[in-house]
Amino acid sequence: MSFASATSRTAVASRKLLSTSFFPFFSRCGANITSNLRFFQTGKSLRDSYDEEKKIIDQITTKLSPTDTASLSRLRNIGISAHIDSGKTTFTERVLYYTGRIKAIHEVRGRDNVGAKMDSMDLEREKGITIQSAATYCSWDKDGKSYHYNLIDTPGHIDFTIEVERALRVLDGAVLVVCAVSGVQSQTVTVDRQMRRYNVPRITFINKMDRMGANPFKAIEQLNKKLRIPAAAIQVPIGAESELKGVVDIISREAIYNEGDNGEILRKTPVPEDLVDLVEEKRALLIETLADVDDEIAELYLEEKEPTEKQIHAAIRRATIARKFTPVLMGSALANTGIQSVLDSVVNYLPDPSEVLNTGLDIANKESKVTLVPSVKEPFVGLAFKLEEGKYGQLTYIRVYQGKLKKGGYITNVKTGKKVKVSRLVRMHSNDMEDVNEVGSGEICATFGIDCSSGDTFTDGVLNYSMSSMFVPDAVISLSIKPKSKDSATNFSKALNRFTKEDPTFRVRFDNESKETIISGMGELHLEIYVERMKREYNVECETGRPQVSYRETITVPAEFDYTHKKQSGGAGQYARVMGNISPTSDNGTENIFRSQVVGGRIPDKYLVACQKGFEEICEKGPLVGHKVLGVNMLINDGAIHAVDSNELSFKTATMTAFKNSFLQAQPVVLEPIMNVSVTSPNEFQGNVIGLLNKLTAVIIDTENGQDEFTITAECPLNGLFGFATSLRASTQGKGEFSLEFKKYAPTLPQIQKQLISEFQKKQEQKK
Numbered sequence: 178m179s180f181a182s183a184t185s186r187t188a189v190a191s192r193k194l195l196s197t198s199f200f201p202f203f204s205r206c207g208a209n210i211t212s213n214l215r216f217f218q219t220g221k222s223l224r225d226s227y228d229e230e231k232k233i234i235d236q237i238t239t240k241l242s243p244t245d246t247a248s249l250s251r252l253r254n255i256g257i258s259a260h261i262d263s264g265k266t267t268f269t270e271r272v273l274y275y276t277g278r279i280k281a282i283h284e285v286r287g288r289d290n291v292g293a294k295m296d297s298m299d300l301e302r303e304k305g306i307t308i309q310s311a312a313t314y315c316s317w318d319k320d321g322k323s324y325h326y327n328l329i330d331t332p333g334h335i336d337f338t339i340e341v342e343r344a345l346r347v348l349d350g351a352v353l354v355v356c357a358v359s360g361v362q363s364q365t366v367t368v369d370r371q372m373r374r375y376n377v378p379r380i381t382f383i384n385k386m387d388r389m390g391a392n393p394f395k396a397i398e399q400l401n402k403k404l405r406i407p408a409a410a411i412q413v414p415i416g417a418e419s420e421l422k423g424v425v426d427i428i429s430r431e432a433i434y435n436e437g438d439n440g441e442i443l444r445k446t447p448v449p450e451d452l453v454d455l456v457e458e459k460r461a462l463l464i465e466t467l468a469d470v471d472d473e474i475a476e477l478y479l480e481e482k483e484p485t486e487k488q489i490h491a492a493i494r495r496a497t498i499a500r501k502f503t504p505v506l507m508g509s510a511l512a513n514t515g516i517q518s519v520l521d522s523v524v525n526y527l528p529d530p531s532e533v534l535n536t537g538l539d540i541a542n543k544e545s546k547v548t549l550v551p552s553v554k555e556p557f558v559g560l561a562f563k564l565e566e567g568k569y570g571q572l573t574y575i576r577v578y579q580g581k582l583k584k585g586g587y588i589t590n591v592k593t594g595k596k597v598k599v600s601r602l603v604r605m606h607s608n609d610m611e612d613v614n615e616v617g618s619g620e621i622c623a624t625f626g627i628d629c630s631s632g633d634t635f636t637d638g639v640l641n642y643s644m645s646s647m648f649v650p651d652a653v654i655s656l657s658i659k660p661k662s663k664d665s666a667t668n669f670s671k672a673l674n675r676f677t678k679e680d681p682t683f684r685v686r687f688d689n690e691s692k693e694t695i696i697s698g699m700g701e702l703h704l705e706i707y708v709e710r711m712k713r714e715y716n717v718e719c720e721t722g723r724p725q726v727s728y729r730e731t732i733t734v735p736a737e738f739d740y741t742h743k744k745q746s747g748g749a750g751q752y753a754r755v756m757g758n759i760s761p762t763s764d765n766g767t768e769n770i771f772r773s774q775v776v777g778g779r780i781p782d783k784y785l786v787a788c789q790k791g792f793e794e795i796c797e798k799g800p801l802v803g804h805k806v807l808g809v810n811m812l813i814n815d816g817a818i819h820a821v822d823s824n825e826l827s828f829k830t831a832t833m834t835a836f837k838n839s840f841l842q843a844q845p846v847v848l849e850p851i852m853n854v855s856v857t858s859p860n861e862f863q864g865n866v867i868g869l870l871n872k873l874t875a876v877i878i879d880t881e882n883g884q885d886e887f888t889i890t891a892e893c894p895l896n897g898l899f900g901f902a903t904s905l906r907a908s909t910q911g912k913g914e915f916s917l918e919f920k921k922y923a924p925t926l927p928q929i930q931k932q933l934i935s936e937f938q939k940k941q942e943q944k945k
């Protein structure tokens with residue numbers, strides 16, 4: 178931050194302290210001074226990080242041709258993200274309708290049995306939840322210009338979180354949908370964290386304003402407090418609950434009514450008399466919040482000048498793109514109110530592809546960071562961010578970062594070096610597609626017949642760039658699975674193959690000991706959906722075992738080893754000696770580290786490679802209870818070989834046994850996944866819910882009491898949460914809702930550890 182802006186900000190803060198009593202224009206905002214000062218204090222680091230980014234973005238802009246700039250300025254790649262059931266799909270359905278992409282509105286779980294366009298899987302339509310993110314595009318006309326939107330509707334359930342991750346990875350902006358009654362919920366916080374991870378600016382839409390108890394201003398307060406992002410309304414509602422009629426744009430001081438059968442007609446009038454005070458109050462608050470995050474408004478604020486409409490729009494745009502602010506709109510998707518303003522705000526406040534920084538790594542140049550230039554004249558660089566098995570083979574979604582993608586052209590997969598032909602290029606509209614010949618920089622499209630994995634980078638074949646990949650969370654739950662009929666074996670493996678390729682959080686392994694196929698994933702629902710898809714899409718009925726928690730095992734103290742593996746009786750012998758130690762890693766156990774410091778070539782390099790392989794193998798199936806090892810360092814610093822009998826296998830075996838022996842001496846513990854549980858239910862069931870959580874040894878972190886509902890956030894071992902949906906339903910007469918998210922691994926209770934060890938040992942005995 179420059180000295181000048183720092184000074185003006187300090188002045189803004191003190192000016193605010195005075196404003197309540199001395200400046201009538203801002204006098205209604207006194208109550209918010211403290212919270213705004215907090216933003217003023219925290220604003221610094223956010224601001225500094227973006228200032229650096231902005232300098233690079235400005236340099237990139239100079240490399241764009243006027244044609245690039247013109248086409249990019251009309252493009253928006255946006256995601257719709259929110260907590261479960263906030264209305265993302267219902268909202269997107271209206272967006273498609275108002276932009277003319279669909280001719281009629283169909284509801285999620287609607288009576289017409291058609292279902293929303295973006296929930297194209299049968300399962301999604303039946304369950305009324307979004308499982309896969311769906312991509313579409315549409316055009317929106319504003320001020321005589323036509324804007325092209327690439328839109329991704331993402332699931333709200335944490336079990337399908339990878340869908341949100343990969344969408345946000347390639348989007349430039351997002352609409353965060355928040356329920357007007359429930360406000361900021363657990364999953365809103367998760368989505369917000371994901372947006373921060375990928376530096377995605379967002380505008381906020383408070384949905385369900387037609388519901389009883391809707392309170393947009395409480396939701397805004399929660400955005401400020403819980404998400405710690407300065408947020409302010411740019412609208413106020415006209416009417417409430419079933420009487421909701423429209424919104425007032427507080428910047429233009431104009432009332433907008435949605436009329437017509439589907440709210441498609443917009444009637445604009447001056448602000449209704451009874452709303453004038455509220456509009457002025459919220460307008461002053463908006464300007465005050467902007468003064469905290471934008472220099473131009475801060476200057477005007479100090480000079481006691483009221484900014485013009487144009488200045489307010491420009492400030493909101495700057496602050497939103499800099500991720501220092503989120504403008505808040507409101508309405509009801511179901512009641513067709515307020516959606517068109519959101520579409521306008523996407524143009525007004527969310528960035529086009531040239532206004533965000535996208536970088537890659539230049540593999541040919543020591544993986545140095547390179548900035549991508551979204552010009553069609555640059556060599557092609559694109560990221561395959563999502564795979565889907567379609568009617569015509571594998572469908573690969575690609576975001577084009579620079580250059581262009583042409584039908585009939587060739588692109589190279591940087592990871593494999595394979596050159597492939599782009600034989601078909603399409604734009605996706607949920608599960609339908611439209612063929613195109615060419616797709617330019619900044620765009621999102623899909624191709625057929627390209628063999629790759631999710632997250633692979635493609636280039637023109639000359640550039641050797643790789644885009645940084647997505648965050649893939651670890652699986653927390655697993656179960657054994659097998660087809661009911663032997664005839665289905667081929668389809669069974671085909672399905673598993675496809676699902677793992679599509680979804681990096683869905684994992685499959687074959688357990689050699691139990692001779693079972695084990696699938697693991699993000700939660701019960703996640704695995705349940707795949708079992709169901711197996712039946713519907715591959716005609717394979719499966720038997721599954723009881724869901725098992727994915728435990729981890731680690732050590733708490735260091736231990737040394739000196740182990741010799743010897744088999745020298747008859748035939749080719751085996752000999753390997755390894756010495757060293759194991760110790761807990763200092764990073765809270767998120768990975769395992771193997772090192773070797775053997776001097777004088779006492780163990781040749783090729784054998785050390787075998788040692789590392791042995792280490793990696795045993796970490797997959799730990800010595801204590803047969804689960805993955807986490808957070809262990811292994812150092813091999815000495816050893817010996819035999820001139821004739823030593824080989825790779827001997828060193829691998831020696832390392833595995835040495836590891837196992839020392840692990841058991843290093844006070845090992847079993848770790849279990851601890852979940853963040855958020856339960857919302859009508860107030861009358863609070864006692865029941867607390868009782869239920871106590872039974873599960875949950876630790877209650879926070880309780881929030883609303884007028885009708887309460888929300889409890891607790892940390893609870895996953896082990897106790899199987900079947901939680903059923904017990905919560907029973908305790909709340911079916912009115913309670915909950916969401917789960919993995920929080921951390923923590924040691925299990927000693928009696929559970931004992932039980933797990935004894936079960937594991939029993940299994941080992943049986944095998945002998």
Ligand SMILES: Nc1nc2c(ncn2[C@@H]2O[C@H](COP(=O)(O)OP(=O)(O)OP(=O)(O)O)[C@@H](O)[C@H]2O)c(=O)[nH]1
Pocket residue numbers: 259260261262263264265266267268284285286305306307308331332333334384385386387388508509510511512
């Ligand atoms: N009263 C009211 N209900 C709404 C509104 N918008 C959506 N709903 C209802 O809320 C429920 C969830 O809507 P969806 O659009 O499926 O929500 P979602 O966020 O896409 O759901 P997931 O993708 O499963 O997380 C449905 O029953 C909708 O009809 C609204 O504005 N008002």
